């Protein structure tokens with residue numbers, strides 16, 4: 001059974017998150033009939049400061065104007081300090097986010113954006129990564145990155161151990177059951193986690209799938225074994241089908257789910273191997289079919305975000321992520337670093353009532369890189 005991460009963490013009341021490049025409020029601002037209390041922004045927004053520093057340090061050639069734009073977008077700062085915008089209000093909603101084990105990845109950024117919008121956050125963490133994640137959280141290692149735009153710290157109500165490649169206890173092989181990395185944990189198959197969440201919370205409104213694994217990702221497709229290919233599909237695509245299958249009965253009508261995909265599903269990205277490109281293609285196709293089925297069955301929306309490159313723990317395992325980040329900076333229409341928070345913000349929008357007619361979609365959050373037909377930094381073009 002999963003241990004609670006709430007112990008020792010500062011309780012916070014999350015407040016509505018306004019996604020707008022014009023966010024700047026004092027603590028008692030009232031907007032469009034919503035009695036919103038939002039902390040003053042400006043330099044207290046750690047995300048904004050980090051964005052600006054990291055962009056400028058990483059790319060000294062980036063103009064200071066570019067740096068300012070990113071900083072403003074993240075902090076909601078405005079030239080004139082005017083406050084207006086559409087609120088992403090997820091107060092009263094509960095989100096289960098599968099695939100959070102540190103503060104570097106997209107799952108964490110999505111959790112933060114949803115928390116900033118007022119949602120209650122519960123997470124599913126891969127069993128072998130659970131101990132270190134909970135310990136780091138308890139010891140305050142993530143405190144700075146838990147900070148929300150209003151200055152409070154993101155609270156995680158509960159962390160569940162999860163291994164999304166197993167649906168029921170009967171599916172778990174003996175060597176995994178007895179593996180010391182799984183010792184001390186129970187009820188971590190998808191069916192059991194959904195049952196535990198039902199017992200603990202009753203229902204959820206938002207389901208986020210932010211996990212993937214391809215044991216042979218560094219091999220080309222021609223070299224990939226059947227076992228490696230099927231493992232990639234199991235962990236990275238079917239895991240979403242299974243999660244939605246088991247959580248749908250406890251999802252409130254009008255809810256939404258999100259997964260994360262990558263452009264390698266539709267364009268050849270040499271190096272993204274082991275069947276991972278096939279897994280992402282399956283995930284995108286399933287997004288459309290599941291949008292129909294879950295829409296008809298429970299008024300649930302299903303979308304996927306095709307995210308640009310981020311130096312997460314999983315991406316570093318692929319080996320060339322830093323080059324992909326540099327490639328994106330050189331060739332994307334928007335010449336800026338892609339921040340995990342930008343994916344988080346889009347996820348918050350997509351699961352909110354503002355996106356109530358959006359389902360079955362692949363939404364690109366990649367500085368526009370997917371639209372390019374060739375690499376403008378190619379040496380071939382220079383001649």
Ligand SMILES: NC(=O)c1ccc[n+]([C@@H]2O[C@H](COP(=O)([O-])OP(=O)(O)OC[C@H]3O[C@@H](n4cnc5c(N)ncnc54)[C@H](O)[C@@H]3O)[C@@H](O)[C@H]2O)c1
Pocket residue numbers: 098099100101102104105106107125126127129162163164165209210211212213235260261262263306307308309310311312313314315
């Ligand atoms: N980082 C990128 O450049 C990039 C780009 C596009 C899409 N994505 C996608 O974003 C999603 C999140 O990945 P990330 O890059 O943020 O890395 P990440 O390391 O933060 O997230 C991957 C998570 O999957 C978990 N996981 C692996 N196998 C699991 C299993 N069997 N059961 C439960 N959890 C399991 C890991 O513990 C980890 O927490 C993935 O779907 C990934 O393919 C990433």
